[in-house]
Amino acid sequence: MSTPLLTRLRSALGADGVITDPDVAAGYQRDMMPLAPFGAPLAVVLPRAVEQVQEVVRACAAHGVPIVPRGAGSGLSGAANALDGCVVLVTTRMNAILEIDPDNRLAVVEPGVVNLDLRGAVEKHGLFYPPDPSSYDWCTIGGNLSTNAGGLCCVKYGVTTDSVLGLHVVLADGELLTTGRRTVKGVAGYDLTKLFVGSEGTLGVITQATLALRPLPQAPGTVVAAFGSTGAAGAAVSRVVREGIVPSLMEIMDATSIEAVEAHLRTELGAGKGCAALLICQSDSGGEAARRELAAIEQVCLDSGAELAHTTFDPAEGQLLLTARRAVLNALEVYGAWLTDDVCVPRTRIAELIEGCERVSAAVGLRIAVVGHAGDGNMHPTIVYDPTSADELARAQRAFDEILALGLGLGGTVTGEHGVGKIKREWLAREIGPVGLRTHRAVKAALDPAGLFNPGSMFELERRGTDGSPAPSDQG
Amino acid sequence: MSTPLLTRLRSALGADGVITDPDVAAGYQRDMMPLAPFGAPLAVVLPRAVEQVQEVVRACAAHGVPIVPRGAGSGLSGAANALDGCVVLVTTRMNAILEIDPDNRLAVVEPGVVNLDLRGAVEKHGLFYPPDPSSYDWCTIGGNLSTNAGGLCCVKYGVTTDSVLGLHVVLADGELLTTGRRTVKGVAGYDLTKLFVGSEGTLGVITQATLALRPLPQAPGTVVAAFGSTGAAGAAVSRVVREGIVPSLMEIMDATSIEAVEAHLRTELGAGKGCAALLICQSDSGGEAARRELAAIEQVCLDSGAELAHTTFDPAEGQLLLTARRAVLNALEVYGAWLTDDVCVPRTRIAELIEGCERVSAAVGLRIAVVGHAGDGNMHPTIVYDPTSADELARAQRAFDEILALGLGLGGTVTGEHGVGKIKREWLAREIGPVGLRTHRAVKAALDPAGLFNPGSMFELERRGTDGSPAPSDQG
Numbered sequence: 043m044s045t046p047l048l049t050r051l052r053s054a055l056g057a058d059g060v061i062t063d064p065d066v067a068a069g070y071q072r073d074m075m076p077l078a079p080f081g082a083p084l085a086v087v088l089p090r091a092v093e094q095v096q097e098v099v100r101a102c103a104a105h106g107v108p109i110v111p112r113g114a115g116s117g118l119s120g121a122a123n124a125l126d127g128c129v130v131l132v133t134t135r136m137n138a139i140l141e142i143d144p145d146n147r148l149a150v151v152e153p154g155v156v157n158l159d160l161r162g163a164v165e166k167h168g169l170f171y172p173p174d175p176s177s178y179d180w181c182t183i184g185g186n187l188s189t190n191a192g193g194l195c196c197v198k199y200g201v202t203t204d205s206v207l208g209l210h211v212v213l214a215d216g217e218l219l220t221t222g223r224r225t226v227k228g229v230a231g232y233d234l235t236k237l238f239v240g241s242e243g244t245l246g247v248i249t250q251a252t253l254a255l256r257p258l259p260q261a262p263g264t265v266v267a268a269f270g271s272t273g274a275a276g277a278a279v280s281r282v283v284r285e286g287i288v289p290s291l292m293e294i295m296d297a298t299s300i301e302a303v304e305a306h307l308r309t310e311l312g313a314g315k316g317c318a319a320l321l322i323c324q325s326d327s328g329g330e331a332a333r334r335e336l337a338a339i340e341q342v343c344l345d346s347g348a349e350l351a352h353t354t355f356d357p358a359e360g361q362l363l364l365t366a367r368r369a370v371l372n373a374l375e376v377y378g379a380w381l382t383d384d385v386c387v388p389r390t391r392i393a394e395l396i397e398g399c400e401r402v403s404a405a406v407g408l409r410i411a412v413v414g415h416a417g418d419g420n421m422h423p424t425i426v427y428d429p430t431s432a433d434e435l436a437r438a439q440r441a442f443d444e445i446l447a448l449g450l451g452l453g454g455t456v457t458g459e460h461g462v463g464k465i466k467r468e469w470l471a472r473e474i475g476p477v478g479l480r481t482h483r484a485v486k487a488a489l490d491p492a493g494l495f496n497p498g499s500m501f502e503l504e505r506r507g508t509d510g511s512p513a514p515s516d517q518g
Numbered sequence: 519m520s521t522p523l524l525t526r527l528r529s530a531l532g533a534d535g536v537i538t539d540p541d542v543a544a545g546y547q548r549d550m551m552p553l554a555p556f557g558a559p560l561a562v563v564l565p566r567a568v569e570q571v572q573e574v575v576r577a578c579a580a581h582g583v584p585i586v587p588r589g590a591g592s593g594l595s596g597a598a599n600a601l602d603g604c605v606v607l608v609t610t611r612m613n614a615i616l617e618i619d620p621d622n623r624l625a626v627v628e629p630g631v632v633n634l635d636l637r638g639a640v641e642k643h644g645l646f647y648p649p650d651p652s653s654y655d656w657c658t659i660g661g662n663l664s665t666n667a668g669g670l671c672c673v674k675y676g677v678t679t680d681s682v683l684g685l686h687v688v689l690a691d692g693e694l695l696t697t698g699r700r701t702v703k704g705v706a707g708y709d710l711t712k713l714f715v716g717s718e719g720t721l722g723v724i725t726q727a728t729l730a731l732r733p734l735p736q737a738p739g740t741v742v743a744a745f746g747s748t749g750a751a752g753a754a755v756s757r758v759v760r761e762g763i764v765p766s767l768m769e770i771m772d773a774t775s776i777e778a779v780e781a782h783l784r785t786e787l788g789a790g791k792g793c794a795a796l797l798i799c800q801s802d803s804g805g806e807a808a809r810r811e812l813a814a815i816e817q818v819c820l821d822s823g824a825e826l827a828h829t830t831f832d833p834a835e836g837q838l839l840l841t842a843r844r845a846v847l848n849a850l851e852v853y854g855a856w857l858t859d860d861v862c863v864p865r866t867r868i869a870e871l872i873e874g875c876e877r878v879s880a881a882v883g884l885r886i887a888v889v890g891h892a893g894d895g896n897m898h899p900t901i902v903y904d905p906t907s908a909d910e911l912a913r914a915q916r917a918f919d920e921i922l923a924l925g926l927g928l929g930g931t932v933t934g935e936h937g938v939g940k941i942k943r944e945w946l947a948r949e950i951g952p953v954g955l956r957t958h959r960a961v962k963a964a965l966d967p968a969g970l971f972n973p974g975s976m977f978e979l980e981r982r983g984t985d986g987s988p989a990p991s992d993q994g
Contacts, residue, residue: 147759204676219954225929230946231976232716234957241708280621331806390622484965488964
């Protein structure tokens, strides 16, 4: 196939930088969210340099063709899903770590660098890049920036935006914007850096990032505690917060998660019969400080009714518990396909959220496992369904939405870290209200007046619904 | 005086909420930056509730009258300075702490709450609000939000934006926008919260903030070290960063600052003869962790050539050193008026900045004291001049600009925490370049199409220069 646009793209990127074969392009047309709609792209482009990104944007602008930027495609909101006839701009070939500056504790990277590769590279300098989404062994920094990714680290170290000093962004007119700085402080102008972080590819294409690093923490110690009720586990989380303890990790797994993981890994987590919830907490403060923090957490767990609490400084034992936590989604595949939700509630409302998920599970007749980042209230209730059954899929979708309503009702947000993308547009509108939505549209129109970047993702551009998005449904 | 606008404002706010007496209004027409231009407002309004703010905005919009929002007026950039004929909107009467929630570690406040009052109120719950600008005993949270204020805490705890979960903002059309959330994580939509933080009153009026709190740290221990050269002090800062130590405070004072403070407080800081720079570092990690951190810092200082290094856990001694550090600007008044600059450089370039300031001082023939937040490279070279001498004022202005050029040349930014306001517009343009400036104007036009909020502050609205700002000069 050849069109003036494709000719221009091939001229800029070379033949191997432009994919139009539908079978190959299909590998780039969607992310990991099963509910999100996706279309067939006109082309998939794989630029190697910022100038090529600029030329792609200018060419698409000239032809009025939408651009959907994406990294590895590990997302869980459909934000990176193709629209029919769009150009998918993949940043994975721009994967250089341009600089690591230990004296100023920063790194400068291209967007295609894999999270784990960056972690490994800076660790050699005794440094630490905190954001650690579950997909950290294959997701890219560009995707992390676009979704403002979180992970297990957030309870102590924040989300991606907290580690970003500055960006290079290709704007809708093809110009290159430089935001932020290399200094750890700075208030010169609007905080455009944090506006682009989490904007899910709707405002521009991030082509470079300057990231703040931290000193490498001490090897963590771990407390694991088993509770006979989710209420007791929730109470323990609240008391840890209230007592001013800041663990470096605080994860929760409910009974369904524990059962699935034990079967999957063929191991005992030691939770015991009748365990309703497991809390896994770590401290990376080192030495006496870690011992003090972990002893305090263990005591809080016991005081809150834990049936068992155990502290270990054995790295292998701690790692096994984390591996178990990270294995939950895969483990659930023994029961069927999984659909993971993402809500964040005030930390005092975690038990109510878990109990609400039990009611939703009973109402829809599907298994729901709740795992999540208890320390910051960010929960991932995960619905298990039979993907070959249209009825089960419909019930899974219903559960997905009811969990979001539950989270909002508890004073929470409809997404703690996965993003809005193409599955939660109506939920975003509900959360932020009409003034919020108008403000979003105004910002979008200011930076991308032609609606070139990922149109119809995150929110509808106009109420008319003629924005080129592939499906009118907001929840997939 | 009565005009239809004034009648409407008085009707909305009551007679005591609208000041038109020029002598009284003069108390609200400028902040603490001597170089910034200011005008005579049409009126000063002091709303008590968000509905009154909305009515002020709607009334001013209807009459095309600019609004300059302000808090206590402790700013150092002229951002809160009145324009001729504008309405100054003072938020100091909206000073309620609406909620403190220890279980979720957050507070909800109105913008007029004084920083120190909030600190005291949350401390009763064992909680800590980190941002601590020098003016913390009289500046307001609203002003802190608008300037993204920093302080001594930043090296460990970040700037104001790092403590904000959500905002209420009155927009240019009088509508109330709610941004953010009460949860510690959340990625629903654009990060409008952090866009409004630091926007210096140019995008809307902040009427409420939800702030993240931290556990109250341990009582700090302190290291003070005296260096015979600024280069050695700078090297010590770099090595502390490189060795992965995160002090809770790391301040630097040069010889001029030390001399002024010793005279002012009639005390000896123990720096000794020939001391070129003093580093004051604290750890609030408590117990063995603090002892380890402070011992490591003391050793780094000695290894970097400190002539003297001393560690104390005596709170009174630590407090005296901090009092000395905070007294520098007042102490300089013995020599004349002070004009404090604000640049932030990569932490490895601090010594070069101080040495550059010595050259600037010699070139303009004025005393320049350098104090600053060494731990994050944010320096406040402070020029002393005779305010009755037009020639000295002109030389002070020249030094002010040369220090900014120096900071930019070292890879820094023209403002680390004070903001751009009405004195650094051209410097902002120079730092962010034409694409950055265009992007700022696009965001401004999207949220404030009529240019109602603080027009001409931070950047010129248009290149035409007919934006209603009081003076064409960008550097005062």
